[in-house]
Amino acid sequence: MGKAAEEVDVDGTKVRLTNRDKVYFPKLGKDGTKGKLFDYYLSVAEPMVALLRDRPVHLQRFPDGIDGEEIYQKRVPQKHPDYVETCTVTFPSGRTADALKVTHASAIAWAAQMGSITLHPWQVRCPDTEHPDELRIDLDPQPGTGFADASSVAVDVLKPLLDELGLIGYPKTSGGRGVHVFLRIKTDWDFIDVRRAGIALAREVERRAPDAVTTSWWKEERGKRIFIDYNQNARDRTFASPYSARKTPIATVSTPLTWDELRTADPDDYTISSVPEFVAGRPDPWADIDRKPQSVKKLLDMVKADEERGLGDLPYPPSYPKMPGEPPRVQPSKMVAANWDEDGNPVNS
Template sequence: MKGLLRIEGHDIVVTNPDKPLWPEVGITKAMYLQKLTALSPFLLRYTSNRLLTTIRYPHGAAGESFYQKNAPQPRPSFVQTAVHEKINYVLLNGLPELLWLGNLAALEFHPSLHAAGSTLPCEWMIDLDPTLPEEPRIMEAASLVGELLRSLGIQSVPKTSGATGVQIIVPIEAGLTFEELRSAGQFLAQYVSQKHPELFTVERLKKHRGNKIYFDYLQHYSGRTLAAPYTPRARPGATVSTPLTWEEVNRNVSPSSYHLLNIEERLQEKGDLLSLLPPQPLAPLLGHLRKKQT
């Protein structure tokens, strides 16, 4: 069984529209494409002109999956790509591309932290990664990092990863480097892990972390990816990576609270929390770190 979508002048064939993708919540491929359409004004802000990695689940979220970096073949003429380190990545710039990938059962969208053709980061992403499968302290950890940033004059937006973790996003002025962001991240990571050694760790090897939350400051490199704001995740309940308010973090909201069945209502109510925050002043912190290194 096939269907046909006409989007912005492009025809997109939809195969098996009734295929269950998240059967436990009743989401079929046709419903998924509807949800992607609703998410697109928000999601595409953070994927446009970036190197895209998708995770595809041909048999639904509970089935086997594979990461796809090289652009799938065959692909429509409207899909733009960019080569980086010999990989030809999709540039997820518009709704036709998004629905084409959705029809291929791409359930997660992980863009690079930099634009195609650039070596500079688009934002500062602080990644808090729990070691435990269920981590009741993740919002407490996020709150502590947010408070530390505020003490340094830096505002930020927390977001659920859509899985178990939290990322804290700081908009930045153009021109900062990945090396500078790693330096700032290392400073924060060491500070909170020394002040709260029962909660945070900078240990990279999971088997050596115990039950602590990993403060990953090493994520900032060219070509690396993180789950995009507003990407669905192939998790039970069809969770969505969702920006939060700090009030929600302090109320210990669950990372599973936001999903494909309620995200539209949330976005209508709150809009894009990330877009409301201007670039933050990192120069004082970076200047302090440079002085310490000399």
């Protein structure tokens, strides 16, 4: 199957690597092995650790490669190397878990050794796991649209809006067809506040480009538009981290870009084979993201303005407990007013 286990020195920490030659990305053959993925993560560990430092992280694992079983692991196994640190997070259900906490490049190397293709960080930093320091914007292409549509919305609609608000966003490819934009924010607000701020921002983008953008949670209403998934700012919702590989045949990478790069980008150009050289050949466009955390007060003012227009909260994902002020979680085509009370709860059932 592969060479014998080896010990790799990762910035002074010994990390055990097994089955280096095991193929994870069959289409790539010897360029898609576990060892290639491991080496890729070492090559981008410095900027990756800076962005993930002290964040709780979930692991999307494929121990037998992307065609094998997928394990979405939220808890670090009880038996783990001494250098692996953890952080306790609380899920919407109230249950808790000790998630991987990234403090050193060895944490990322260990994740790769565990068969992790993608790292999924929370939008908080330990030990304060109740107050996000990131507002995340997910531009998600719907059927009939693609990456070019998402990047156009990001560059031509979202970016000018952020400029007007005095906010700085940092874009990246999702590693798939979508675009992600992160804002570093102050930790003065909780998950509910930040999610509502994200909704207000998304609604304004939708108002400016209604034929290209939708905030509808219900797929039947989205049409051929870019969906801004506002619920990615809810508790326990995670994104592929910057520099994470993705479960695609060519091992694409969720890659931080400049706004100018995003305009003409092709997401398939960024892979575990190409990104190390790409990153080494230019300044890091996200290097100053932590320099000045931003206020979301203007976005919360937009929330109030929307409420005055009669626009309240939007539905949460189905796994979440019913939230105060949330509309009914039933798709519009199945909504019969007589069957629901004013709080969105079924009656006569």
